[in-house]
Amino acid sequence: MSSQKPSTFESPLPSSQRSSKRSSLTSQPQRPAPVTSEQVKAFWEAMQARYGTQTVDKPSAPEMRLLAYVLARMGVTDRETFLELESTTIGRRIYLPFTPGIATPQHSLWSQIVTCVREHQHVEQRDREGAWRFTARYLGDRAARALYKADAYTCELELHYWRTGALLKPRALAERLKGYGLRDADLNVAEAALIAAARTVRAGGVITSATKVALTWLRKHAPELGFKHTQGGET
Amino acid sequence: MTHITKRELLPSRARSSLFPPLFTSLCILLSACGPCALCTPQQTRCVGSFVEVCDADGRWRSTEDCAAIITEGSGPWEGAWKCCSVPADELGPEGHSCVPPELTCDGGGVR
Numbered sequence: 001m002s003s004q005k006p007s008t009f010e011s012p013l014p015s016s017q018r019s020s021k022r023s024s025l026t027s028q029p030q031r032p033a034p035v036t037s038e039q040v041k042a043f044w045e046a047m048q049a050r051y052g053t054q055t056v057d058k059p060s061a062p063e064m065r066l067l068a069y070v071l072a073r074m075g076v077t078d079r080e081t082f083l084e085l086e087s088t089t090i091g092r093r094i095y096l097p098f099t100p101g102i103a104t105p106q107h108s109l110w111s112q113i114v115t116c117v118r119e120h121q122h123v124e125q126r127d128r129e130g131a132w133r134f135t136a137r138y139l140g141d142r143a144a145r146a147l148y149k150a151d152a153y154t155c156e157l158e159l160h161y162w163r164t165g166a167l168l169k170p171r172a173l174a175e176r177l178k179g180y181g182l183r184d185a186d187l188n189v190a191e192a193a194l195i196a197a198a199r200t201v202r203a204g205g206v207i208t209s210a211t212k213v214a215l216t217w218l219r220k221h222a223p224e225l226g227f228k229h230t231q232g233g234e235t
Numbered sequence: 236m237t238h239i240t241k242r243e244l245l246p247s248r249a250r251s252s253l254f255p256p257l258f259t260s261l262c263i264l265l266s267a268c269g270p271c272a273l274c275t276p277q278q279t280r281c282v283g284s285f286v287e288v289c290d291a292d293g294r295w296r297s298t299e300d301c302a303a304i305i306t307e308g309s310g311p312w313e314g315a316w317k318c319c320s321v322p323a324d325e326l327g328p329e330g331h332s333c334v335p336p337e338l339t340c341d342g343g344g345v346r
Contacts, residue, residue: 143290147298162307170326185276185291192277193288193298195327202326203335205304205316212305 032163033224035109041101046217047116047210051092051123058095059083077179089119091131110225113214114159121152121210146186149177150193151208154201157194158211161201162218165227170194279331281318286331301333319345 048054058064067088068079077086085106088095098107100116107115125148126134137144153173160168174191182190197207206212218225274280274289281287284302287295301316314336322345323329334345 143292143294144296147288147290147296150298158307167326183291188277189288189291192279192327192330196279196286196288196298196330196332198326199321199324199332200299200301200304200316200334203333203338204307205333205335206307207299207304207333215307 032227035113035222035225037101037103037109039222039225040109040112042221043113043214043217044100044116046221047120047214050213051120053089053092053094053120053123055100056093056095057099058086058088058097061095064088064095076181081179087115087119089122091126092123094119110163114156117155117159117208117210117214118152120213121155121208122148124209125151142182142186143189145180146177146182146190147193149180150174150190150197153177153190153194154197155208155211155214157198157201158206158208159214162215162226162228167198167202170198281320281331284315284318286318286333299333304333306335321345 044055056064064083068082071077071082072079084097087097096115098104098112100112101109103109103112128134129137134148138148139145150173153176156173157168157170160166170191173194174187177187177190200207206215274293274295276289276291276293278289279286280289280295282295282297284300285297286299286301288298290296299318301318304316306316316333316335317340318331319334319338319340321330321332321334334340338345
């Protein structure tokens with residue numbers, strides 16, 4: 001249930017299902033407004049209130065330091081990557097390698113919003129399936145874990161599209177799952193799921209529950225962060 | 236004393252016609268436990284309003300519920316999205332995805 005920040009982007013627009021709503025998108029879309037520290041703090045507070053979650057400073061949490069040591073010894077991931085770059089959600093505790101609202105070279109303000117939604121999608125998954133079933137499948141079934149992660153990364157697709165009008169590459173997102181003890185076949189399946197999700201997002205759909213909650217807040221409190229706002233369209 | 240095997244109780248034609256459906260039924264029953272791979276990994280399909288993808292162990296898993304999708308930037312309900320087959324494009328090979336209410340989806344895919 002931990003994730004790194006995104007890396008690769010795909011140039012805008014699609015082919016077949018291109019909606020007329022998107023026709024105003026030019027080859028050089030205007031940049032949406034920069035994110036402010038206050039917006040990030042308020043967004044995290046709203047999401048935490050909605051889901052009943054709490055954040056914990058990951059690098060200083062003893063349980064995470066122990067887990068980092070174990071994972072490093074197992075060769076799954078190195079200690080610094082796990083503690084300094086990745087977020088981890090266990091139950092309703094979200095372990096963060098940053099303080100919401102304080103940008104760092106590794107964690108931009110926008111990426112902090114994306115992380116918030118992605119980690120809360122894991123909370124949605126746990127609520128939907130029940131804590132025991134979710135935990136057992138996440139830890140014990142690699143094929144299931146790949147699709148839980150793909151579902152959470154769908155939030156990134158959705159938010160990036162809302163902000164820029166462009167799609168993240170499904171393969172690049174799937175490649176980021178390599179540190180989760182998955183087989184190559186699992187990554188390929190995650191990519192297939194993300195391709196399906198990307199087509200839905202491109203057609204204007206919002207799939208994940210956490211993104212629906214997030215966009216409701218963003219449209220109300222920070223519509224200028226979305227690309228449609230800068231295009232003169234609805235947000 | 237003549238020993239009659241189980242095979243001899245059924246004529247060969249009956250055996251050959253019964254085996255495929257029996258095997259398929261058994262596989263379907265056991266598929267929930269995983270021993271029979273019923274699909275090819277990365278395959279997709281529509282089951283009702285759900286998009287399903289075949290996982291690495293050959294089991295179908297739901298990934299999107301089209302009925303629960305909302306249209307970004309519009310009212311809460313503009314008609315139901317539906318699962319439909321879609322052609323290959325720059326995102327990937329042909330597969331299945333949720334499509335908006337205004338698009339028509341028939342057996343041949345989205346139009």
